[in-house]
Amino acid sequence: MTPGDGEPGPGPAAEGPTLRPAAASRPRLLDREAPLGYILVLPAILYLGIFIAYPFGMSIWMSFTDAQAGNPKWTFVGASNYSKIESYEIHANDFVLATLPDADAARRFIAKKAEGKVTTAPAAGGLFRATLSVDGKTIPLVAMPKETDASYLGSTIASDLDWKQEAGKERAGPVRVIAHAGDSPVTFGPFPDRAALDRGRNQSILVPARLDVRTNGKGVMQDPTFLLALKNTFQYTFGTEIIKLLLGVPCAMLLNRKFRGRRLLRGLIVIPWVIPIALSAQGWLWILDSSYSVINWFLVHSGVLSPANIINFRGDKNWAMLSVITVNVWRGFPFTTIMILAGLTTIPDEILERARLDGANAMQRFVHIISPMVRPILLVSLLFSIIFSFTDFNTIWIITKGGPYDQTQVLSTYAYQLGVNGGFLGRGAAVSLFMFPIMAVMVFFMLQFLRREA
Amino acid sequence: MADVVLEKVEKRFGDVRAVAGIDLTVRDQEFLILVGPSGCGKTTTLRMIAGLEEVSGGDIRIGGRSVTHLPPRDRDIAMVFQSYALYPHMNVARNMSFSLRLRGMPKAEIETRVREVAAILGLGEHLDRKPRQLSGGQRQRVAVGAALCRRAGVLLFDEPLSNLDAKLRIHMRTELKRLHQSVRSTMVYVTHDQVEAMTMGDRIVIMNHGEICQVGTPLEVYDHPASLFVAGFIGSPPMNFFEGEIAPPDGSGEALSLKLTGGVVLPLPRPELAGASGRRVMFGIRPEHISVASAGKALSDVLWAAIGTPAKVPATIDVVEPLGHRVVVTARSSAGTFQMETEIHAGVRPQDTVDLWFDMSRAYLFDRETEKVL
Numbered sequence: 118m119t120p121g122d123g124e125p126g127p128g129p130a131a132e133g134p135t136l137r138p139a140a141a142s143r144p145r146l147l148d149r150e151a152p153l154g155y156i157l158v159l160p161a162i163l164y165l166g167i168f169i170a171y172p173f174g175m176s177i178w179m180s181f182t183d184a185q186a187g188n189p190k191w192t193f194v195g196a197s198n199y200s201k202i203e204s205y206e207i208h209a210n211d212f213v214l215a216t217l218p219d220a221d222a223a224r225r226f227i228a229k230k231a232e233g234k235v236t237t238a239p240a241a242g243g244l245f246r247a248t249l250s251v252d253g254k255t256i257p258l259v260a261m262p263k264e265t266d267a268s269y270l271g272s273t274i275a276s277d278l279d280w281k282q283e284a285g286k287e288r289a290g291p292v293r294v295i296a297h298a299g300d301s302p303v304t305f306g307p308f309p310d311r312a313a314l315d316r317g318r319n320q321s322i323l324v325p326a327r328l329d330v331r332t333n334g335k336g337v338m339q340d341p342t343f344l345l346a347l348k349n350t351f352q353y354t355f356g357t358e359i360i361k362l363l364l365g366v367p368c369a370m371l372l373n374r375k376f377r378g379r380r381l382l383r384g385l386i387v388i389p390w391v392i393p394i395a396l397s398a399q400g401w402l403w404i405l406d407s408s409y410s411v412i413n414w415f416l417v418h419s420g421v422l423s424p425a426n427i428i429n430f431r432g433d434k435n436w437a438m439l440s441v442i443t444v445n446v447w448r449g450f451p452f453t454t455i456m457i458l459a460g461l462t463t464i465p466d467e468i469l470e471r472a473r474l475d476g477a478n479a480m481q482r483f484v485h486i487i488s489p490m491v492r493p494i495l496l497v498s499l500l501f502s503i504i505f506s507f508t509d510f511n512t513i514w515i516i517t518k519g520g521p522y523d524q525t526q527v528l529s530t531y532a533y534q535l536g537v538n539g540g541f542l543g544r545g546a547a548v549s550l551f552m553f554p555i556m557a558v559m560v561f562f563m564l565q566f567l568r569r570e571a
Numbered sequence: 572m573a574d575v576v577l578e579k580v581e582k583r584f585g586d587v588r589a590v591a592g593i594d595l596t597v598r599d600q601e602f603l604i605l606v607g608p609s610g611c612g613k614t615t616t617l618r619m620i621a622g623l624e625e626v627s628g629g630d631i632r633i634g635g636r637s638v639t640h641l642p643p644r645d646r647d648i649a650m651v652f653q654s655y656a657l658y659p660h661m662n663v664a665r666n667m668s669f670s671l672r673l674r675g676m677p678k679a680e681i682e683t684r685v686r687e688v689a690a691i692l693g694l695g696e697h698l699d700r701k702p703r704q705l706s707g708g709q710r711q712r713v714a715v716g717a718a719l720c721r722r723a724g725v726l727l728f729d730e731p732l733s734n735l736d737a738k739l740r741i742h743m744r745t746e747l748k749r750l751h752q753s754v755r756s757t758m759v760y761v762t763h764d765q766v767e768a769m770t771m772g773d774r775i776v777i778m779n780h781g782e783i784c785q786v787g788t789p790l791e792v793y794d795h796p797a798s799l800f801v802a803g804f805i806g807s808p809p810m811n812f813f814e815g816e817i818a819p820p821d822g823s824g825e826a827l828s829l830k831l832t833g834g835v836v837l838p839l840p841r842p843e844l845a846g847a848s849g850r851r852v853m854f855g856i857r858p859e860h861i862s863v864a865s866a867g868k869a870l871s872d873v874l875w876a877a878i879g880t881p882a883k884v885p886a887t888i889d890v891v892e893p894l895g896h897r898v899v900v901t902a903r904s905s906a907g908t909f910q911m912e913t914e915i916h917a918g919v920r921p922q923d924t925v926d927l928w929f930d931m932s933r934a935y936l937f938d939r940e941t942e943k944v945l
Contacts, residue, residue: 470623471656475670475717476644485669489660 180547186540198547200338204307205314206331212274212296212303213283213325214249214256223282223292226252230280235271237264244320247271257323273303274324307333337547342523346531347551349438353513353527354506356442357449361502362495364446365453372454373461383458390451398515401444405430405516431517434524441525445512449502456498460491493567500563507556528552573634573647573724573757574599575620580629582615582781589615591781592629597725597759602751604772605761608804612781614729617761621650621727634724649718650727653734655710657702657717663689664698667717688716691753708739715747719754728760732767744770765805769793777801799853799942802935808858808899810935811909815854817847817936825880825931829854833905837882838931844945852945855935858899861911862928863919881928888923902927 180198182191217223233251235258240246244260245267258274261267278296305321308314318328337343372383389397404411413427422428430440464487472482510529513519519526519534526534528548536545575597582590590612597603605613618624620631622643631639638646649670657666665672667688668681676684689695692712702710711731718726731747732740748771751758762768768775769789777784777792777800785797796802802810813831817839821828826842831854844850862881886904898915901908904927911927919925936945 465654465656467652467654467656468658471650471652471717472658472669473623474621474643474648474650475721476673477669481673486658490658 176546176550179542180544180550182543184542184546186537186542191543194543197334197336198543199551200336201334202332202336202339203334204309204332205311206304206306206308206333207314207318207322208302208304208329208331209322209326210298210302210329211283211327212258212278214280214294214296215254216291216293218291220282220292223294226294227280227282230276233275235268235275237268237271239264242320246323249275251275259321259323261321270303270305278303302329335544337544337551342526343531343548345523346519346526346528346548349523349525350507350527350529350552352438353442353445353509353525354503356438357445357506358499358503360442360446361450361453362499364450365457368450368454369457369461372458383455386454387451389448394448394511395515397448398444398512401447401516405440405444407432432521434521437517437521437525441513441516444516445506445509448512449505453498453502457491457495460494461487463494464490496563496567500560503559503563504556507559508552574601575725575757575759576630576632577616577620578630578632580616580619580631581627582612582619582624583627588781590619593778593781593783595776595783595786597757600755600757602748602758602760602771602773604768604775605759605778606763606765606768606775606804607778607784609763611778613761613763613776613778615781616778617650617727617729617759620646620725620759621648622646647724648727649721649723649725650729651714651718651731653730655702655714655731655734657710657713659702662699662701663694663705663713663716666702666713667720669717670721684720684722688719691719691750692716707735708743711735711743712746715750719750723756725757725759728758730762731760732762733764740767747771766807769805775805777804779804795944796935797944799855799937799944802855802937802944806857808910808912810855810857811861811911813854813906813909814939815852815906817844817850817852819848829931829934829936831906833907835884835904835906837884837929837934838880839934839936840880840932841934841936844936847945851939853937853939853942855937856909856929856933858910858912860930860933861909861913862930863900863911863913863925880931882931883926884929886925886927888919888921888925891919891921 179191181193181195183194183198184191215226217226229252233249235247235249237245237247240260244262245264246260247258247267247270249256249258249271258271259267261270274296278298280294280296283293283295305317306314308317314330322328332339368386372379372386403409407429410427410430412430413422416422417424417427428436430436468486468490469482472486477485508529509527510533513525513527513530514533517525519530523531528551532545532549534545535548536542539545575595577593577595579592579594580590581588581592593612593616595616605616607613615624619626620633622638622641626639629639630637633647658669661669664685668685671681671684685698686695689698692715694709694712694716697705697709697713702713705713711734714731728747732743735743744767747760760771772789774786774788775792776786779800785792785801787795792801792805796805799812803812815829815831818828818830818836820826821836821838825838825840827839827844827848829837829839829852831837837854884904884906886902886909888900889903889908890901892899892901893915896915897912898919900911900913900919902911902925913919937943938945
C-alpha cells in the first residue's frame, strides 16, 4: 500500500506509526481522487454549459418572444410563434351540381354548360342567393350578405370551373356532375372565429361540395411553407434512410466476404463520409449542373435523352428532392455500411456453420440468423443516421438552398431562412425547436425497441 | 446403420497438407475420439466429415452412401461446436428446434421432441431462456440438445468441453458418455486433451502432422503405443525418454542390457532383440513404473518389485508435487531428468539421494530413426 491509495484504512501493523504518522487524519487534497475528478471534468461541463445548454435555453426563450434582427427589445408573446390563428377560410372544391341517372345524361347536361344562367335574388336572413338554371334544373349555389359577392361566386362556379362527371362513376347507375376547381379552390371568408366559420359554412354554401378549412395567422403552424418544410423533412429523412439501408446491407455483406483488396475497398468506401461536405458538394454541384451535368451528357450521348429535354436536377421541382436525397445517400451510406459490417463481423463463423448444418440455405441464414443478430447495431446506426438526416442543413443549403419554390425546403434550412435571412428570430427559433419533440419521440421509440430486443 | 468410412481423405490448404490421405472407419454406434496436438488435422478431418470443409481428395461415406460432395444438411449428421454456436436471439426451445422448423416438421411433433430431449439433458425448466441467461454448462447442454433433436445418425463434437471449467468438464465427460449409452448414435469427438480421450472413447485415433499414428481402444494405445509420439502423447504425467543403446548382457541374468548416457546400464528382458545389439534406441518408461527404494517403501512398490524386473538407478530428488493420494516426483540421474509417480506416503523429500527402481518388464524401446516401437 502506498500513501496515495485513496482512503486510508487501519494500516498493517508492520508499517506502524513511523511510516504513516497521519494515517488517521484526512489525506492531503491532491491525494484524494474526488477533487481531481471534478477538476478533470470541469472543461467538459463548461463546454456543455456554454455551447449547448445556453444556446438551447436561449432559443427556447427566443421562440416565445417577438425577437427580430435589429430590434434589441424582445417582448414575450406566448406560443404565438408556434401557432396563432387570426382567421379561418373555407376552401371549397368539387361542387356537386346534379345527380343524373346515367353517363349519357351527364354528358348531355355538361354540354348545356354554356346555356346556364346565374340569377341573384334576396333570400331569408338578409342574404342574397345565387341560383343556376340550366337544362331545366334550378340549382341553388351560394348565399352571401352582399349581392355582388353572391353573383360573382355563383358565376365562378357556373362558368369558370370545369364541369365533369365524377371520376370513377363511368359505369351504370346514377352519375354526379361536379364543378371542379383544381389547384385554386373557391374561397369563402375570412371568418374571425370558429362560430363565424360555422355560420358561414351553414349559410353560404348551398350546393354540396368538398370543403377544406384553412387557418391564417403568424404562427408557423399557419405557415404553408413550414408545413411543406415539415413534409419535406420527413421525405428527405426517410427517403435517405431507406435507400441507405438498401445500399448498405448488400455492400456490407460484400465487404464481409474474403477477397483480394478487401481492406483497400473497406478504406475507400468511407471516403464520401470523411470528405467535408463543403468540398464534396462542389463536385455534386457540377454533376447536377443545369447545363453541364455529366449525367445529362451521358444520357444524351447514349441516346436516351435528346439535348432539348435534359434534366434540370436542381431546378426542376420533380427532381430537386431526388437530387438532394442522392447526395445525402452518397454521403451517408458508408456509415451505414461500416456499422452493418461491424454487426456482421460480430457473428461468429461457428454460428453460420451451425446454421448450414441445421439445413439453412443462404436466404434462410440471412433471414433467421444474420438479420436478427445484426438488428441491434443496425438500429443504433439508423438512430444516428436519422438524427443526422433530420437535422441536415449543409447538403441542402449547398445543393438547392431549399429551392425551387421551397420544394426541398426542410426545417433546418427554413429556420435559417426565416430567422437569419428574414430576421424573424422568434419564428426561426420556433421552427428549429419543432424538430426537438419530433426527434425525442422517434428516439424514444427506437430506444424502447432496442431495449426490448436486448 | 450410420458408420463413417474415410478413404484416402486428404485436405490441402495451398501448399500445406492438413490431412494427408487418411483411412479410417468409424463403426456404427461407436464413440470414436480424434486426439492430437493442435494443427494435427483432427478438426479438419471432423469438418470434412461435416461437410464444412471441401475434400481435396478421397471419399467419405456415411451409412454406405458417399457424401463427399453433398452439402452438410444432406449428410445425416449433427455437430456440437467448441463455442456451442447457440443462436443468441432464440430461446432454448427455438435453438434446439431450428433445424426441425427449417425442415417443416409439424409444430406438435417438434414440441414433443424438444421436450423429450430437454428431459434427457435436464433443460426442461430453461426452455424459455435466452442463451445468455444460462451458465456455461447449460449452454453446453443446449448445444448437445440441438444436435440430438435432429436424430442424426452421426453426432460430431468439436472440442465441446474445452470452454468449461475443470470441475464441470469432468462432470460433462460422464454426462456425454452416459448420453452415448442411451442414444446409441455414432459419435466422433475431437479433443486435444488426452485424458478426455482416454476416459470417453470406445476407440481413440491419435493424429499428428495430418496423419493417423495409431487407432485403438484406450488401453491398447496406452499399453502398446505404436510410436514414440503416441507414447509421449498418451499418459499424464508423460512417459520418460532416455537415449540409449542395446548392449550385450551385463551379467544380471537378462538376455540383453541397455546402456544409457552417463554410464547407467539397465538389464533388458527382451530376448527377441538379441540380434540388435549395438542398435541406438529411445528408451521409454512411464512414471508409474518407477518406484522408490528408500526407507519408507510403499506396499505397491514392494508388490511390483516382486513381479517386475526392477533395475536400480541412483538419483537425486529435485521437485515433489503432491496430487493428494499420489505424488509426482522429478528426479535427476546421470542419464537425465525424469518423473515418477508414487504414493504420497513414499516419504521422498527434495535433495534426497535415493535409489529408484525402473521396472524393466514395462520398458518401451523405440527406433531412433523411424520412431516406431521395437
